[in-house]
Amino acid sequence: MAYIVKMPKLGLEMKSGELSVWLVGEGEAVTEGEPIAEIESEKTTAEISAKEDGVLRRVLLAEGESTAPGGSVAIVAEADEDISDLEAEAGGGADEAASEAETAEADAEEPETAAASSGSQSAVTRQKSAASETDASDVRASPRAKQVAEELGVDLTTVEGTGYQGSITEEDVESVAESAPTEPAAEQGEVRASPRAKQVAEELGVDLTTVEGTGYQGSITEDDVEAAAESAPSEPAEEPSEGAAGKRVFAPPSARRLARELGVDIERVTGSGKNGRITESDVRAAAESGSEADEAEPEPVEMERPLSGMRRTIADRLGESYRESVHVTVNRGADAEELLAAASAADDALGVDVSISDVLMLAVSAALDEYPAFNATFEDDVHQLHEAHNVCIAVDIDEGLIAPVVRDVDSLSLAELAAERQAVTQRALSGDFTMDDLTGGTFTISNLGVLGVESFDPIINPPQVAILGVNTIRREVVPTDEGDVAVRKRISFSLSFDHRIVDGADAARFLGSLVEHVENPWPLVIAAGGR
Structure with missing residues (x-):
């Protein structure tokens, strides 16, 4: 059928x-x-x-x-x-x-959102x-x-x-x-070629008047241009290989481009992809194995690094965020001694691996309860506050930084929170994550402190309105209430927010609430441990 x-x-x-x-x-x-x-x-x-x-x-x-x-x-x-x-x-x-x-x-709009925008909706309907x-x-x-x-x-x-x-x-x-009446191409002063073929010819410096077309009625295709470029007279002429004689080569444009840069005949490369498709790795392997002897030592060339699909998407989203959001970052430090002690005590008592990240998520959730404007998204000129605390955790994988979601942080027990955070992190690292893991977040935490970073300006994860950067824990000399000094472990936070939606004073209050919970996390740990 x-x-x-x-x-x-x-x-x-x-x-x-x-x-x-x-x-x-x-x-x-x-x-x-x-x-x-x-x-x-x-x-x-x-x-x-x-x-x-x-x-x-x-x-x-x-x-x-x-x-x-x-x-x-x-x-x-x-x-x-x-x-x-x-x-x-x-x-x-x-x-x-x-x-x-x-x-x-x-x-899918919320009822109140639809009501608020009824006038504009009517205009849109008329336009459509x-x-x-x-x-x-x-x-x-x-x-x-x-x-x-x-x-x-x-x-x-x-x-x-x-x-x-x-x-x-x-x-x-x-x-x-x-x-239709036709004229010889020479009289018309142009050749018959597809738009893509003309674009590729311009990129590769191929004169279309020298290319023999194999398309409909002799029109020149993209493959014709690439074949002409690969057989350019700058290299000694060769007898047609089995591939040139009729073998169809399946390779994406990035693999073909890399083959040209490395001087590899794409038709002689054995593909390891599905149905024999040639990948960039296949091209590099062919170049390293010396499957083709070069007539002369190639001149050094500046290599390009094509962006992968995921890397390109990350670049687009971060670019969109930086262009459209008004980024402001505020910083504040906190004593980390009780945070570390509470995480260690919970780890011993609950029988699961509890880290300071889990206790920190409890503190973030408590601050979001007090300042819900930060547990929100901003789309289509609507600032939508969310009830559930779906907190994204930034995870560094080979393709780039992704942020899987730990859902309902505000309702999970500490043991459940620790287990869920570890599960979504592991799926991200192993590549087994799904779309559900990456959608629906309302706030993001990015921890570069594990890499020794002392301060940074995190970029908001759209359509969210804020992101919390967690910096490294380090020993600092601080004054005591008795007038002496002591060495304490301290942590600092960098909160980036969209100034179109929330103000600097709001961000300062949010950080103040977070610091209070970090410096005295015991009520949160006890309450979450008993859920």
């Missing part, structure tokens, strides 16, 4: 998904339950699997492109099955998915209605038809659609292109 492959929704906060890698090529068979593509959302990666056996007839979303959850990704059907109806349906899939996502977000009337006059065409039209230079408004409800199919575009 033919069907459209949709972009899955990886968590409630997912707004779009990027198609990272196709594991199956267009025209190849797929098997039910087997992965056919890898995707990335704002916070995690996943695979799309085939629902039924068939053939990947149409790729609707290219590698590196994104769509909203529910957007059309590909069409799977039997090799000779008519898919024109599905192509027409998929043509509006991305817009419909985005519309459904917007509707779901609007429905007007937009819908404008969209109705747009050309209805499948994504593949639009792509072919762009490649062949066909104006879709001149094409008569023969697909479902008059939608334009790929065949309709090709028919118009074949019947």
Whole structure:
């Protein structure tokens, strides 16, 4: 049975998904339950699997492109099955998915928020209605038809659609292109190439007039440009390898780019990824093994470090936070002797591993109880205070810093809190975390004190309004009430907050409450130990 492959929704906060890698090529068979593509959302990666056996007839979303959850990704059907109806349906899939996502977000608003913004909602509704009337006059065409039209230079408004409800199919575009009067490329002064092929040619310095196109009606594809770049006359000509003779190479753009930088023939690399896909590690291994003898010692080059999907997402989110939030950081120190003593006593009494991080989370939760404006998020101009204390703990993993959530800190016993914190931290370190682990946080703690940091300015984790930085514990000479001096262990905190939402005086009071609980944690430990 033919069907459209949709972009899955990886968590409630997912707004779009990027198609990272196709594991199956267009025209190849797929098997039910087997992965056919890898995707990335704002916070995690996943695979799309085939629902039924068939053939990947149409790729609707290219590698590196994104769509909203529910957007059309590909069409799977039997090799000779008519898919024109599905192509027409998929043509509006991305817009419909985005519309459904917007509707779901609007429905999820708190009642008081919806009431407060009813005026603006009405305006938005009127704007959307007007937009819908404008969209109705747009050309209805499948994504593949639009792509072919762009490649062949066909104006879709001149094409008569023969697909479902008059939608334009790929065949309709090709028919118009074949019947249109043509001129020799030399007279036109330009070559026929896809937009992506032109972009790659510009990046690689390839003259498109020297490239032989293998696409439709001789149009130049991205693969044609890359093949021309790899066989440039700057290197001795070689006999075509088995790969050059027809072996299809599956490699993401980052792997191809790295191969060019390292002087590795991508067609001679054996892929270790799914379905033989070549990874960057495969390219580096080929370069280190000396599988190709260089004619001369290569000149030193400045290496690039492409950002991974997760690293890129972290960069985007932190950049968004710093651009949109008004960051202010305040600092305050506290005596840590009782904090350490309480953690040690709880560890002995409860029979579980209790650390100062667990007792500190109790102190943070108590301060959030007194100043709930900090246990909050800020989205769409709404400052939403949350009842549950869902505290994120920053964890450093190979791909970057992530912040899994320890939920309901205010209602957990100390033993439960310690066990849950250890569990979410371990899932983060082992890579077994899920979207649920990373969503729904209301406040974040980032502890760089374990690395010896004495002070830093933590960046707010959007859409939260504040983050607490925990600095190292160190011995300091302090005055005593008796007029002498003593050496005490002290800890300091750095609280960053969004000054649009809360003021500096509020932050000072929050830190004051936190310090009181840190310097006398026993009531909190006793109460939480008995829950």
